[in-house]
Each structure stands twice: as C-alpha cells, then as structure tokens.
Amino acid sequence: QKEVEQNSGPLSVPEGAIASLNCTYSDRGSQSFFWYRQYSGKSPELIMSIYSNGDKEDGRFTAQLNKASQYVSLLIRDSQPSDSATYLCAVRFYNQGGKLIFGQGTELSVKP
Amino acid sequence: DVKVTQSSRYLVKRTGEKVFLECVQDMDHENMFWYRQDPGLGLRLIYFSYDVKMKEKGDIPEGYSVSREKKERFSLILESASTNQTSMYLCASSFQGARFHEQYFGPGTRLTVT
Numbered sequence: 001q002k003e004v005e006q007n008s009g010p011l012s013v014p015e016g017a018i019a020s021l022n023c024t025y026s027d028r029g030s031q032s033f034f035w036y037r038q039y040s041g042k043s044p045e046l047i048m049s050i051y052s053n054g055d056k057e058d059g060r061f062t063a064q065l066n067k068a069s070q071y072v073s074l075l076i077r078d079s080q081p082s083d084s085a086t087y088l089c090a091v092r093f094y095n096q097g098g099k100l101i102f103g104q105g106t107e108l109s110v111k112p
Numbered sequence: 113d114v115k116v117t118q119s120s121r122y123l124v125k126r127t128g129e130k131v132f133l134e135c136v137q138d139m140d141h142e143n144m145f146w147y148r149q150d151p152g153l154g155l156r157l158i159y160f161s162y163d164v165k166m167k168e169k170g171d172i173p174e175g176y177s178v179s180r181e182k183k184e185r186f187s188l189i190l191e192s193a194s195t196n197q198t199s200m201y202l203c204a205s206s207f208q209g210a211r212f213h214e215q216y217f218g219p220g221t222r223l224t225v226t
Contacts, residue, residue: 013137015206028124031212032212032213032214034214034215037216041118042219042220043202043217043218043219043220044155044202044217046214046215046216049214051211051212088154088155090215092212096211097143097158097162097213098143098160098162098206098208098215099160100213100215102154102155103154104152104154105154
C-alpha cells in the first residue's frame with residue numbers, strides 16, 4: 001500500500017517564526033517529492049519539488065529530503081499570515097508513471 | 113506559465129442528470145488527471161490519461177467515465193449524477209518527458225448535485 005502521511009494540524013505559528021511541515025512515505029524507492037499550497041476554496045499550487053537527499057531552498061521555503069528515513073519536510077522562514085493555507089505533500093512512487101500520491105495535508109495558521 | 117483551465121467554477125445539477133466537466137491545458141502535456149477532493153478524504157484520483165484516446169482507472173472510477181479525443185482536452189463525465197458526487201473536482205496535467213512529473217492543477221469545479 002503506497003501511503004503518504006502528514007499531520008493534519010492545525011499547526012499554528014506566530015508571524016515571523018519558522019513553520020515546519022513534515023511528511024513520511026511508505027516506499028523507499030520513491031523518486032520525486034512535491035509540496036503544494038492550497039488556499040481555502042482554491043486549487044493546489046506547486047511551490048517546491050525535490051528529488052535528491054538534502055536541502056533545496058527557494059526564497060523563504062526550504063524542502064528537506066531524507067530518503068533513508070523516508071521523510072520530506074518543508075520549512076517556511078519568516079512566516080506571514082498570507083502563508084496560512086493547507087500544505088499537501090505528494091510523492092511519485094517507483095514505477096508509477098506520472099501518478100502522484102498525495103497526503104491529506106497539514107493546515108497552517110500564521111497568527112499576526 | 114502552465115495554464116490549465118476548467119469549464120466551470122461552480123455547477124449545480126440535479127440527481128440523474130448527465131454532467132460533463134471539461135479540462136484544457138495549453139502546455140502540450142501528455143498526462144492528464146481528474147481528482148475529486150472532499151473534506152477529510154484528501155485528493156482522490158478518478159481517472160488519468162497518458163495519451164490521446166487512452167485512459168486508465170484511478171482509485172475511485174465508479175460512476176465516472178472520461179474522454180480524451182485531443183491532446184489538450186480531458187473530459188470527465190458523470191453518467192447519472194448522484195448526491196454523493198457533490199465535490200470539488202480538480203484537473204491536473206504533467207509533461208511525460210519530464211524527469212520528475214510535476215503536476216499542475218486547474219482552478220477546480222465545485223459541483224453540487226441536488
């Protein structure tokens with residue numbers, strides 16, 4: 001069973017803090033990992049993708065991948081109220097073509 | 113910029129009606145996907161297609177069918193709408209030649225079946 005798991009939250013952080021979102025997956029052979037942001041009533045928007053172990057930074061966002069431990073995380077530095085959204089982790093498992101498996105999402109609330 | 117569009121943002125239909133949801137992408141992507149999203153259940157894959165006239169069942173295909181006559185267009189059909197098909201429907205596309213298969217979503221269609 002291919003699974004992607006996230007804490008549903010809500011995760012509440014004060015404005016300016018670092019928000020840390022975590023995701024674990026079941027298949028050690030997984031190849032590609034993605035973070036999507038979804039505002040209430042809107043569709044998911046791709047914000048980060050990572051394929052190799054280690055960190056990948058893009059502005060205030062850092063994705064971290066540890067394939068040995070089968071987890072991927074997203075750090076949001078200097079969190080802003082506009083970052084309040086649900087964050088979906090998605091994984092492309094080995095031999096699944098173009099299909100992605102999505103986690104249930106973590107709701108993030110950034111308090112002013 | 114990748115552009116995925118869906119025919120309607122909001123749709124209200126009656127039980128038993130045949131419903132067509134259309135999705136068009138302008139990036140020449142081979143792969144197209146239909147999901148539904150419900151509170152507490154996350155994103156669930158209904159059908160997907162890797163090529164024109166090709167379709168494969170996802171995790172919850174019952175009550176749905178699809179059509180892909182042109183590369184840029186992928187239609188989801190509810191043959192006889194039922195109230196349990198009230199949901200947010202999301203279309204996505206991705207490039208088959210890409211190493212990592214990032215998917216890009218359309219704006220979604222919120223369907224209510226009464």
